[in-house]
């Protein structure tokens with residue numbers, strides 16, 4: 001049977017719609033089970049080798065215009081789905097084990113997935129380290145063999161499709177020069193080396209933890225917990241501060257008919273905010289179970305950024321440009337809105353914090369750790385997924401790169417668990433860099449209180465209309481005539497006091 005591209009597009013869109021709604025219903029606590037198996041079964045034709053091969057042939061033959069973009073985004077979707085189908089058994093086994101395994105650390109058991117939360121709330125550094133060792137032992141023994149099977153399968157499939165490696169496959173599918181990104185983030189690491197030590201040591205001292213060189217990876221959750229900041233970020237003010245921020249931008253969240261704000265409490269609702277997009281822009285969910293705390297604010301504002309990006313995407317664009325494309329773009333808007341929670345002007349004005357410096361400094365430290373960790377992750381993932389990767393050497397390589405960037409001895413055990421599917425780490429890194437351009441443009445045009453300017457909101461909606469038709473580089477060139485690099489991000493990270 002000949003390949004029917006129009007039919008493939010239609011079915012891809014309805015598949016995504018059903019899957020996204022099912023995730024929403026499960027994670028929002030409307031239904032206990034997550035039933036995605038029947039959805040995959042109904043749409044199995046989307047992820048056959050023949051379909052994906054047909055897309056690969058079509059995409060290879062089309063120039064780099066809108067038709068070419070649509071085909072590449074669709075091929076990315078199809079190939080991800082095919083790899084997902086082929087490694088489904090491992091994914092299910094891992095999810096089942098992670099949800100049921102327990103970690104024994106001398107004084108009772110802790111659920112595997114709760115270890116990080118337990119570490120964040122544990123004042124005894126010895127017990128934090130014991131939890132880490134016990135968790136890593138479980139990871140190595142029970143989970144890593146399954147992760148490894150799935151990884152080798154994914155690598156094989158890339159070769160079957162004619163790519164030299166998994167890294168080559170995803171560089172092409174994402175349209176991102178991953179080697180150039182590796183060079184840029186290596187420069188970023190070098191540029192922030194001097195600022196990193198003092199910034200992190202001040203935060204470690206504040207948290208009563210040992211300094212860099214002494215501090216352990218198991219202490220990091222404690223460092224970022226920062227309970228002394230809780231009083232500034234109360235659960236009651238969370239949704240209100242988000243709505244007030246949008247109102248300042250001229251966006252009335254309650255009357256956006258395509259945005260469903262879900263703040264009700266339900267027994268099985270996800271504790272973390274999320275955004276679901278069954279139909280873009282017509283059906284977008286922003287879900288939150290408000291707990292309060294700086295991280296909760298950050299999560300809601302991040303997801304709120306995705307929500308407004310998708311909700312303002314032009315309905316008349318092709319499915320591929322509304323739902324697929326370069327996620328560096330949507331992540332950049334998520335980071336832009338999330339960044340407000342670290343902005344001293346916003347903290348003063350919206351939360352009434354007289355001295356926002358401790359919260360700002362804490363956020364800067366957290367962000368720089370994340371940026372350096374992701375820079376190292378990208379370098380590692382390029383090695384792991386490269387054509388000449390020797391898997392036996394990868395645990396050491398992982399520990400070496402992460403320890404070097406974060407300057408905390410990093411355990412080898414998570415060399416497989418700490419890998420994002422399909423180089424998603426590259427999207428985050430590009431988004432962090434891209435966000436600094438949007439924020440600089442907003443400040444230049446509308447002042448440091450841009451978040452209280454309806455004109456700034458108008459400008460943002462103009463950007464959001466594009467959905468993800470253009471990738472991060474193209475959108476930036478198109479809008480501001482600039483080229484995406486990490487110079488501004490490095491300069492921000494080097495800056496002394498705010």
Ligand SMILES: [Zn+2]
Pocket residue numbers: 302306331334
């Ligand atoms: Zn995000």
